[in-house]
Each structure stands twice: as C-alpha cells, then as structure tokens.
Amino acid sequence: MTRPLSVQLYTVRDQLTADREGTLRRLAAIGYGAVEPYDVLTDPEGLRRIVDELGLTVSATHAVQLLGPRPEAVLDAIGTLGTDLAIVPAGIEPGEFTTRDGLARAAERLNSLVPLAERHGIRVGYHNHWWETEPRFGERHAIEVFAELLDPTVFLEVDTYWAAVGGAEAPGLLRRLGDRVLALHLKDGPGTRQDPNVAVGGGAMPVPEILAAAPDAWRVVEFDACAGSTDTLFDALAASRTYLTSLEAA
Template sequence: MTTHAAVNLWTVRDHLAADRDGTLRRLAGLGYDAVEPFEATDDPAGLRRVADDLGLTVCSAHSHRLLGPDPDAVFESVAVLGTGLVIVPYGLMEDAFAGRDALRRTAATLNSLAEGAARYGLALGYHNYWWEFESEIDGRHAAEVLADLLAPEVFLEIDTYWAALGGADVPGVVTRLGDRVRALHLKDGPIAKGAAHTALGRGDMPTARILAAAPAGALRIVELQTCDGDVFEALADSRAFLDSPADPS
C-alpha cells in the first residue's frame, strides 16, 4: 500500500541553497508527496509556486522565528505556503523541561503561540529533541508531562530518533500520546550522538513498530540530519521502506 511521505527540507539544505527548484524536482521524482520547510519565512511564495508546479504539498512548516518578537510574520508566511500546521522546531532548551514549574512556563509559551496561530487558521505544534525525553518528572518523560499541560489544539511532532537518543521506548511513547501526535520525524542510524543517519530500515531504529503505533493520519516526514553516502539515494531507499515497512513484530 502506498504511504504518503514527506521530506523535511533540512535534509537537502545544501542542495536547496545551490538549486532550490532542481532539488524539489528530484524529491518529487523520488515519489515524495510533500515537503516540510525548515524556515517558513524563506520565500514562501516562491517555494509554494514551485511545489504546486511539481505536485508537491507543503504538509507543515517549521520556523525558528516563532519564539522571536514577531510570530505573526511567521503565521503569515505559513498561510502563504498553504499548510495549516506550523511547528516550533527549536529554541526551548534543557532548562525549559527541568521540573514541573519549568514545564508550566513552557506550556504557557506554546499555548499562547497556539492562540496566535489560530487567528490565522493554523494549528501549532512542537518538535522535540532528546532532552525532553532525558528529563523525567515523577518517572515520566518531560515531553509526556508537557503534553498534559498543553491546550488540546497544540499537537506534537515526535522526532523519533531524538526521542530514542533521550532514552525513550518510542513506540510506547507514540502509543501513549495517541492523537496528540500529528507528525513523525523519521530518521535511522546508530542511536548515538553525532552518528551519521542512514536510510530508514538500515539502522537501529524500530521504525516499523513506530509506524504501527502512530495514528493513521500522522504525517510521515523523513529527515536525515547528516548522511555519509548520497543523500538522495538514502531518501529513495527511505521512500521505498515507507511503502513496504518491515514486519513490526
């Protein structure tokens, strides 16, 4: 069964800088249906035009500027891109998850941003790194405690690799979070800080079990932070894996 799949464009950041249109054309040629920009404010009209011409959807969008002084400018850019999902990708560091009081402040920040996003018809999400799972509160991962404090409309984009690096049983986390998970970032490789990433199914991640645990409608977004070999070859192999994942048992 064909599975809709996307690429976070950070994976091909250097290729984009050299030839954006040609890079997007290559992704479409590999069978990807959608892309996720890593900075929504970088020429959203131009990116939308090329994506539309290639039959690519902008499924969601990151912006490092959401925590800055003008989140409305981000929301306007995301609206131009044509997606309804805007995601905080970075900027809330370890101390934002170090204890329940810190988590309340973090949730308040995200809930306030979600109210602003809603004025533009957008839903706000949060993308994790490893420290949200390394930190535990009363025996639970801080990321899961945070979920309890977030407004219902705030969703999570679980970066499965970073969660594993933080010590999480990722299929279990995804199962427990349920419909709060609207997107997955899928990486593979040795689960070690600084390790190069590989095509899905070629490393140590239990990706098939994660996919089986995820809500049916959750976005499947491939992202390779680094890659020792040809990144497009790894993306092609990852796309094939998503079409026919291994038996999750």
Template sequence: MSPLAVQLYSVREQAAVDRRAVLRRIAEIGYGAVEPYDPHVDPVGLAADLEEAGLTVCSVHGPLLDERRASVLAAAAVIGADTVIVPMAPAEWFADLGGLELAARSINEAAVEAADHGLRLGYHNHWWELEQQVDGRPALEVLAELLAPEVLLEVDVYWAATGGVDPSALLTRLGERVRYLHVKDGPATKEGPMTAVGAGSVPIVNALTTAPDAVRIVELDHCATDMVEALADSHAYLTGLIAAGRVSP
C-alpha cells in the same frame, strides 16, 4: 492517506545551490509533500517552486516562540500550510516543572495566535525532552499534559530513542495528540551520522504501527551517505513496508 513527506532541512545544502532542482528530485523519488523549515525567508518563491514540482506542504517548522512568529504564520498561508510546528524549545526548560510551565505558556500563547490565522500548532521533540525527567517521567510527557488540548505533537522517533525512550511506548502514552512523525534512522546517538530509514537501529516498524494515522515525514539531519540517495532509499523502504502489509498505507 497522507503522502510521504520530506523535511526540507534534510536537503538544506542542496537547496542552497538549486532549490527547484532539489524539489523536482524529491517529487521524482515519489514523495508527495514536504515540511519546510524556513518558510518566512522566501514564501512566494518557495510556493512557486513547490507548485512547479507538484509537491504539497504537510506542515512547517519555524521560529514560533520569538519575534519572528508573525512572519512564519503569514508565510504558512502563502505556501498553503494548515499546521505550524515549534521545532524546539531550550533544553533548560525541560529540567524541572517550573521550566515546563514556562514552555507550556509560550507554546500555548503561540497556538492562540496561530489559531487566529486559521492554523494548528504543534511541538517537535529532540532528545533532551525525553532524556530529562520530571517527577520520574520523561519531561515531554509532563509538558503534553500542560499544553492546551488543541496543541498537537510531532514525535521524532529517532530523538526519542536517543533520549532513552522506546518510541512505540512513548507514542502509546501520548495517544491521539501525535499527528505527525519524524521518521529517521541511524545509530540513535546525539552526534553519529544518520542513515537511510531502515538501515539503522531505530524500531521504525513498531513506531509506524503504533501511530498508523500520523503523517510520516522523513528527516535526516545529516547522513553517512549521499543525502538524496538516502531519501530515495528511505522512500523505497517505507513503500516496501506498505506493499508487504507490514504497516498501513
């Protein structure tokens, strides 16, 4: 069982003031892992702060499709990650098949270099990969077929719902390629503030039961309430689901 994790983009403002304190608080809440979004900025310092807090790294986001790729891959090794995730690709790449082929080439190229460093590589979606369709299908699903088999997927259930797709149905169609889930909640709109997991309109339970083996990472891009309190409430909700037997550990 993988520990519940937090995407550190959620606490970017708090970490800018006192990263060590924020990481300690995440651990106190009960999270066991984090997903950094900028590991190449200060990998040595981040590794030390994570060790002090007793947190592991489940994966990392970083700019893997440009000239910063090498620094992200090197940083991943320093902080003990085995998986790097492309956080997004330009929305225009998902407008037609030609754009998807460009996206696939770019991501597959990054995956080869990641493998040379002993790392797996994945792709994380926003809403535009689902909202836009190619040949009558959500563009993300077409992209998945163009990606090399070793490229995994990190499905953001909130952005999937925002893009007009049922998250559970999407997870079913994508199957075992989905190794990570971004678990977030709120009104499922592009601009509206998010909420603690369990307090919004996203069908969280259905998504978790559809992909029971995927690593669960809580991320709230911005929040209607205090962010740290929302992370604590999210942890309580998710662990409550597990305790009640509604989702698997």
C-alpha cells in the same frame, strides 16, 4: 496511511541553497509527495509556486520564528505555503525540560501563540529532540508531562530517533501520547547523538512498530546528517522511501 510521504527540507539544506528548484524536482522524482519546509520567511511565494508546479503537498512547516518578535508575519508566510500546521522545533532552552516549573514556562510560551494562530486558521505544534525525553519525572519522560500542560489544540511532531536517543522506547511513547501526535519524524542510525543518520530501515530503530503506534500521523523523513556525497544523501532518501512504502503496502 493515505497521506503522501513527506521529507523535512532541512535534510537537503545545502542542496536547496545551491539549487532550490532542482533539489525539489529531485525529491519529487524519487517519489516524495510532500515536503516540510523549515525556513518559512525566505520567499514563501516562490517556494509555493515550485511546490505547486511539482504537485507536492506542504505537510507542515517548522517555524522557530514563531517564538520571535513578529509571529504574525510568520503565520502569514505559513498561510502562503498552504498548510495549517506550524511546528516550533527549537527556541526553548533545554534546561526548561528538567523541572516542573520549567515545563510550565515552556508550555505557556507555546500556549500563548494559540489565539493568534487560530485567527490565521493555523494550529501550533512542537517537535522534540533528546532533551525533552531524557529528563524523567517518576516513570514518565519530560515530554509526556509537557504534553499535559499544553493547550489541547497544540499537537506534537515526535522525532522518533531523538526520542530513542533520549532513552524512550519510541512505540510505547507514541501510544501513551496518543492523538496528540499528528506527525512523526522518521530517521535511523545507531541511536547516538553524534553519528550520522542512515537510510530509514538500515539502523537500530524499530520502524514497523513506530508506524503501527501512530498509524494516522504524517510520516516525515529527515536526516540531520548523512555521511558521504550529495548523491549518497539522495540515495539514502530513495532507499528510505522504498522501505517505508513497502511497509505501508504490507
């Protein structure tokens, strides 16, 4: 894997609000080479300027706003940030993933974005939580059926922790989804919905097997929550990078 390790900026959302440039500098100093923004409509020009100054890459963006009334403005902002990967991380009711009709409606919402995104040179993706994994259709998780209903150009960013919380064996799921997976969210912890995350490599997730199952996907570290202070969070981000870098070097 030759791409730089990325971090989802939702991880440091509070710190970004307090000091955006200082937070990004701290991530770069830890050794992260890429970031994945989540708030694309708030000053994309300014964010791009800081990212470029720090030598960071924008691996992709989360853009729930694509499901809103002004997707073209969202795509313009994504283009400003300098990536061609736009990921829908929410905005579809969890109940849609419990029936085949619901899956078809959810897929159509994403598929309808493809022509407009393509005109902007951008590819649409989807990011899962547990509710796309927990429902089963025979032997398959809902996300597997969902993937088959998506336009072939729509990719997946698999949040491996939430997939496991939803009952999936993450490496096997990744192998079955195959080249639809362009990015991984890597997080760790006890495998429960409510407990905070810990540094990648310090919890229950089979991280080496996950990486081996999707060797060409972007690696994106994320914490939904991390117990402790800001320094604890950055320490956990540093430990995650050290661990993942050691695996890549092995």
